Amino acid sequence: MKLKIILVSFIVLSFCKVWSQQIVLESPNKKNVVALYAADSNNKGEWYLKISYQKDKNACEIIPKINLGLSRSDQDFSKELYFLKASKPKMIKEHYTLPFGKKEVRDNEANEVVVSFENPSKAKLNLIIRAYNDGITFRYEFPEKKGSYTMKDEFTSYQIPNKSMRWLEKWNTANEGLYAESSEDKIVQQEWCYPGLFNSIDKSCWYLLHEADLDKNYCGTKLSNTQDLNTYKLTFPDPKDGRGTGESKPIISLPWQSPWRVISIGSLADIVESTLVEDVSTPTRFKTTDWIKPGKVSWNYWSSNHGTKDYKIVCDFTDLAVSMNWPYTLLDWEWDGMTNGGNLEDALKYIHSKGIKPLMWYNSGGDHTWVSSTPKNRMLTHENRVEEFTKLKKLGVAGVKIDFFESEKQNMIQYYLDILEDAAQFEMMVYFHGCIVPRGWSRTYPNLMTYEAVRGAEWYNNGPEFSVTAPEHNTILPFTRNVVGAMDYTPVTFTNSQFPHHTSYGHELALSVIFESPLQHLADRPEGYYELPDEAKSFLKEVPTAWDNTKLIDGYPGKEVTMARQKEGAWYIGGISSSEREEKTKKIKLDFLKEGISYRAVIIADGKHDKDFNSQVMVVDKTSTIEVKLLRRGGFVVSLNPVQK
Structure with missing residues (x-):
C-alpha cells in the first residue's frame, strides 16, 4: 500500500x-x-x-x-x-x-x-x-x-x-x-x-x-x-x-x-x-443486460432533414440497413407526420418485415427547450414515459433517441436519470442528443448507449465552417470528448449534404474505427454506401461498434491519430490526418498482435485523389510493419483477421 x-x-x-x-x-x-x-x-x-x-x-x-x-x-x-x-x-x-x-x-x-x-x-x-x-x-x-x-x-x-x-x-x-x-x-x-x-x-x-x-x-x-x-x-x-x-x-x-x-x-x-x-461510477443494478445490443444504424436526417416524414425514404434506409447487415434504422423527428405512401404503423411493419429493429426520436419537451418539433412532451413525466414505452414495446421498438435538453441544472440531471430508469423497466435502449457530455452513467445504466454532445457531421448542414474545421476537429476528439464516453458523431459520409467535405474518402471510412459509439449512426444516403468499392463496403458491414480492447498507436491532437481496436480475434485499425499541405506515409508496427498467429490484412487507404481508394491484401504477423500513404486530410483502415490453418 x-x-x-x-x-x-x-x-x-x-x-x-x-x-x-x-x-x-x-x-x-x-x-x-x-x-x-x-x-x-x-x-x-x-x-x-x-x-x-x-x-x-x-x-x-x-x-x-x-x-x-x-x-x-x-x-x-x-x-x-x-x-x-x-x-x-x-x-x-x-x-x-x-x-x-x-x-x-x-x-x-x-x-x-x-x-x-x-x-x-x-x-x-x-x-x-x-x-x-x-x-x-x-x-x-x-x-x-x-x-x-x-x-x-x-x-x-x-x-x-x-x-x-x-x-x-x-x-x-x-x-x-x-x-x-x-x-x-x-x-x-x-x-x-x-x-x-x-x-x-x-x-x-x-x-x-x-x-x-x-x-x-x-x-x-x-x-x-x-x-x-x-x-x-x-x-x-x-x-x-x-x-x-x-x-x-x-x-x-x-x-x-x-x-x-x-x-x-x-x-x-x-x-x-x-x-x-x-x-469510478456507480455499478449497475441491472439483473440482466443481454437485451442491450450495440450495432450500426442507418439514419436519414443528414441527407434529408425531414426524411422521416416520407414513408418511401424510411423504406429506402431500411433497405440500406438490410444491404449493409446493420441491425437498426432510426426514425428521426416528425415520424408522427409521416406521409407519401404510409404512416408510422406502415413503416414499422415494413422495417420488421426486413428483420431490422427500429429506433425512434423524441423531443425532450417541456419549457426547457424552445424547439417545437414533434413528437414533443411524450417523455416529460413518469406517466408519459410509461405510456409511451408501453406502446413502443408492443410495436417492437428497440430504443429511443431523446433530444434538446439544453441545461445541466439539477432538475435536468434528475430528468436524464429518470428517463434511463423508466426505459430500463421496458428493456429500452436510450440515446441522448443535444445533451450533456458523458459522466460515467453507462456503467450505472448500461441501456444508455450513446450521446451526441459533439460537433459532428450534422454540422455539414449548418454552414460552410465545418467543411474547413472538420479535419482538425476529428483528430482532437479522440484525445478529448471521446475519451470520457460514447460519442455519436454520425460519421462516415462520402456524398455531400448542404455543404461539402474536405476530408478524403479514406478519412471518412477511418472514422468508423476512430470514433467509439455502441450505436453508431452512419449518416450517408443509401447511394453513398452502395457505390463504394467492394472492400470498403465489406469493411462497413463487418466493423464492430463495441470492443474488447482499444490501443492508441500514435497521434497528436489536431494533427493526426491512429488507433487499433480489437473484437474477439480480429483487429481493426483506423488512421486520419488533418494536414492541409502534406501527404503522409505511415509505418504501422503490428507488435500488439498475438504471438504465433498469422492474420489476413485488408488495407484500404487513400487512392490517387480524395474520392479514390487504394486497397491491398497481405498476410502479416506480430513482427510485420504495414506502410500506408495518406493524402492531405486523408485516412486509412486495416482489418486483421486470423488466418485459419
Missing part, C-alpha cells in the same frame, strides 16, 4: 499544539502522486491538493494547486477546516464488464484515503482521495445522516501553469463547439466544457479534467477561468440555461457525496485508453 502520511507538530508559546499537515498518496504503479497541504502552518484553514507524475524516476509537478471547499446555505466548508484524521489506507480493486465501450472487461485498482475535517461549528466534511494507475480522483462527502441544504458554491479549482498547452471547448449547453489549442498569451478567459486536455510544461505527461458519477443530488458543473487566467474553477449552470427553468444551485440531502473530480493522467495512450470515468 503506497500511502504516506506525514504529521509534524511543534509547541507554541501558548502550549497549544499546532499541526503542519501533509498527506501523500501514490497510485499502485507509483506514477501518479497526490499530496494534501494546508495553506498555512496550522491545522485550521484552507486546504489544497498538488498532483505530480513520476516518469523515468523523474517527478513532474503537473497541477501545483487544486483549491478545495464547499459553501452550503447554512455554513462554509472551505476557509476554516480543522483536520481531524486520515483513514487507514485502503486498496480499491475492481473487475467488471460492460456490453460496449473501449473494452468489455474492465480491471482497475487504486489506493484510497479518506480525510476528515470539521468546521468551526463542528459540522463534518470528508475528502475521499484515490490514486489510480491512470489518474487521480477525489470527491467530497457530508457524512451526517439527515438535513437538506442549498449548495451555494463549490470552490474546487485547478491551477494550471501558464506554459502548459491546453485544448478546451467554449461552454455551450449542447456541448457542440470546437476545441481550441492555447497557452501563455493565447489563453482566453471564459467558461469551458468538459473534458479539458492539458500537456505538462516539460511535455512528459498529459492530463484530462472531467467529472463522473453525477447523480440526482447535484448539478453538472463546467470549468471557468473568468476570475483568474490560469485557474479553472468548477462552476454551476447559468440561471438562463434551459430557458430559465430549474434552479442553478443544487439542493442536496444528507448523507451526500459529490461527483468524482477526475484527472486522467499519463501518456496520450494512457489518456485515450483510460476507462477511469466509468471505473
Whole structure:
C-alpha cells in the first residue's frame, strides 16, 4: 500500500499544539502522486491538493494547486477546516464488464484515503482521495445522516501553469463547439466544457479534467477561468440555461457525496485508453443486460432533414440497413407526420418485415427547450414515459433517441436519470442528443448507449465552417470528448449534404474505427454506401461498434491519430490526418498482435485523389510493419483477421 502520511507538530508559546499537515498518496504503479497541504502552518484553514507524475524516476509537478471547499446555505466548508484524521489506507480493486465501450472487461485498482475535517461549528466534511494507475480522483462527502441544504458554491479549482498547452471547448449547453489549442498569451478567459486536455510544461505527461458519477443530488458543473487566467474553477449552470427553468444551485440531502473530480493522467495512450470515468461510477443494478445490443444504424436526417416524414425514404434506409447487415434504422423527428405512401404503423411493419429493429426520436419537451418539433412532451413525466414505452414495446421498438435538453441544472440531471430508469423497466435502449457530455452513467445504466454532445457531421448542414474545421476537429476528439464516453458523431459520409467535405474518402471510412459509439449512426444516403468499392463496403458491414480492447498507436491532437481496436480475434485499425499541405506515409508496427498467429490484412487507404481508394491484401504477423500513404486530410483502415490453418 503506497500511502504516506506525514504529521509534524511543534509547541507554541501558548502550549497549544499546532499541526503542519501533509498527506501523500501514490497510485499502485507509483506514477501518479497526490499530496494534501494546508495553506498555512496550522491545522485550521484552507486546504489544497498538488498532483505530480513520476516518469523515468523523474517527478513532474503537473497541477501545483487544486483549491478545495464547499459553501452550503447554512455554513462554509472551505476557509476554516480543522483536520481531524486520515483513514487507514485502503486498496480499491475492481473487475467488471460492460456490453460496449473501449473494452468489455474492465480491471482497475487504486489506493484510497479518506480525510476528515470539521468546521468551526463542528459540522463534518470528508475528502475521499484515490490514486489510480491512470489518474487521480477525489470527491467530497457530508457524512451526517439527515438535513437538506442549498449548495451555494463549490470552490474546487485547478491551477494550471501558464506554459502548459491546453485544448478546451467554449461552454455551450449542447456541448457542440470546437476545441481550441492555447497557452501563455493565447489563453482566453471564459467558461469551458468538459473534458479539458492539458500537456505538462516539460511535455512528459498529459492530463484530462472531467467529472463522473453525477447523480440526482447535484448539478453538472463546467470549468471557468473568468476570475483568474490560469485557474479553472468548477462552476454551476447559468440561471438562463434551459430557458430559465430549474434552479442553478443544487439542493442536496444528507448523507451526500459529490461527483468524482477526475484527472486522467499519463501518456496520450494512457489518456485515450483510460476507462477511469466509468471505473469510478456507480455499478449497475441491472439483473440482466443481454437485451442491450450495440450495432450500426442507418439514419436519414443528414441527407434529408425531414426524411422521416416520407414513408418511401424510411423504406429506402431500411433497405440500406438490410444491404449493409446493420441491425437498426432510426426514425428521426416528425415520424408522427409521416406521409407519401404510409404512416408510422406502415413503416414499422415494413422495417420488421426486413428483420431490422427500429429506433425512434423524441423531443425532450417541456419549457426547457424552445424547439417545437414533434413528437414533443411524450417523455416529460413518469406517466408519459410509461405510456409511451408501453406502446413502443408492443410495436417492437428497440430504443429511443431523446433530444434538446439544453441545461445541466439539477432538475435536468434528475430528468436524464429518470428517463434511463423508466426505459430500463421496458428493456429500452436510450440515446441522448443535444445533451450533456458523458459522466460515467453507462456503467450505472448500461441501456444508455450513446450521446451526441459533439460537433459532428450534422454540422455539414449548418454552414460552410465545418467543411474547413472538420479535419482538425476529428483528430482532437479522440484525445478529448471521446475519451470520457460514447460519442455519436454520425460519421462516415462520402456524398455531400448542404455543404461539402474536405476530408478524403479514406478519412471518412477511418472514422468508423476512430470514433467509439455502441450505436453508431452512419449518416450517408443509401447511394453513398452502395457505390463504394467492394472492400470498403465489406469493411462497413463487418466493423464492430463495441470492443474488447482499444490501443492508441500514435497521434497528436489536431494533427493526426491512429488507433487499433480489437473484437474477439480480429483487429481493426483506423488512421486520419488533418494536414492541409502534406501527404503522409505511415509505418504501422503490428507488435500488439498475438504471438504465433498469422492474420489476413485488408488495407484500404487513400487512392490517387480524395474520392479514390487504394486497397491491398497481405498476410502479416506480430513482427510485420504495414506502410500506408495518406493524402492531405486523408485516412486509412486495416482489418486483421486470423488466418485459419
